[in-house]
Amino acid sequence: MADLFEYAVIRVVPRVERGEYVNVGVVLWCQRAGYLASRYALDVDRLTALDPYVDRTVIAAHLDALRRVCAGGAQAGAPGSLSAGERFRWLTSPRSTTVQTSPVHSGLTHDPAAELERLMSLLVDPPGPPDNVGGMRPLRRRRA
Template sequence: MPDRIQCEFFLIRYVPDVVKGEFVNVGVVLREAGATAESTIVRFTRDWTRVRCMDAEADTSLLEALESEIADRLRLGAKDTKPVMQLLEDTLSNSVQITEPRAALAESIPAELEQLMRLYVEPIKMKQERRRTGRAAIQAAMRTEFERAGVWSLMRKRIAASLYTRPGDPMKLDCGYKTEPREVKTDPLVRIFHAVSLENEVDAAKGLAWAAPQLRDGVRRVEGVELELTAIVEPLRTLSTEEGERDSEATDRYRFGVEAMEREAIRVVTLSDLARVAETARFELRV
C-alpha cells in the first residue's frame, strides 16, 4: 500500500447570525502538511441550497467571489491563516469564518478534497432530486469547464453592465476576460460570456440583444478595445416534450432567441462547445 500523504484542512463556514452561532459549511481548504503555500487548494460548494435555507437574503455571488480571494490570501500568506481571517472580518463582519486546522491522511490531494466536500459541505443527494435546468444549469456547466481549463480564477465575474452603459443598469454579465497580444500579432479584445436559457426565458435573449450595442460602445470607450459578447445556450435537442416529441412552440422560441442575438452580432454557443471555448481561454490567458 502506498504511503498516505499527511494533510491538514480547514472548513469555511457561513454564519448568518453570530449571536446564535448557527452555521453551514460552504467550503474546504486543503494542503499538504509542511508543503509550500502554492499547494493550497480551496473549493467552495456549487449548491447554495443550504445557505439559502438558513438565510434567504444571503449574497451567494459574494460568497462565490470569496473563493478565489481566500485562495490568493492563503498562497501569499504561506502557513499563516491570519491574512485570511482578516479578509473574512473585513469583508463580511465574521459572517464567514474559517475553522482551526484538522489533520488528514490522503491517498491523493484531489481525492481527499472530493471526500471532504462530500463529508462536510455538500448536501445529501436525494434519489429523486430534480435535475438542475435553465440558466442555473448553463452557469454551472460554464464554471465547470472554465475551472477544468484552469482559468476560472483569472476571469472577472458578475461584470456590471453599468460600467459600460450607464449608472443604474442592473444587468450583471456572468464572466469574462481581456485578451493580450501574443507573439503572433493579434488585437486585444474583451470576451464576455453570459448564460442564456432558451428553454423558457426567451426574454433574456431579447434583453441581451437590446443591450449588446450599448455594451459594445461602452467597452470600446472604457477599455479601448472591441467586445466579443458570447451567449451560452442549451442545445436545441434538449427542448422536447416528456414523450420525446419535439415541442414546435419551444423550437420556434429557441430559434427566435438565437436569431435575435445573432442579429446584434452576439456569438451564440451551445453547451456542447464549452470545452473548446474554455480551451481558447486557457490559451489566451497563458495558463
C-alpha cells in the same frame, strides 16, 4: 508512505449573532506535497433557508478572496506573499465574519487533491440517504 495533511471546513454564517452556518467548502494544506488548495460549492437553497436576505454577492466575494489567498501571489494582496503554510494558518485563524473556517483537523493521505475532493463529498455535499450499515451514507463521487 502517506503524508500528513491539515484541513478546515469553510462555513458561511449569514447572521453571526445566530451562530447558524452552512458548510460550503474545504481548505487543505499538505506541507510535504507543497499542496494548498480550497474548493467550495455554494448551495443557495441551503443558505437562504438560514437567511432569505443574505447578500450572495458579498458571500461570493469573500469565497473568491479565500481562493486567491490559497493560490498566493499579488492577486491575493498582502497575505499572498506569505508561504503556503503561513497562508493556511492565516485562512484558518478564528474570525467573526460571514465566511469562517472550522477548527483545523488532520489526517494522512497519498493524494492531497483526491483527499480534498473526498472531504468535499463528505462534509459539503448535501447528505444522501443512509445506507443499511449503521446509518452511514456512502461517499459519492463529485461531478467535475
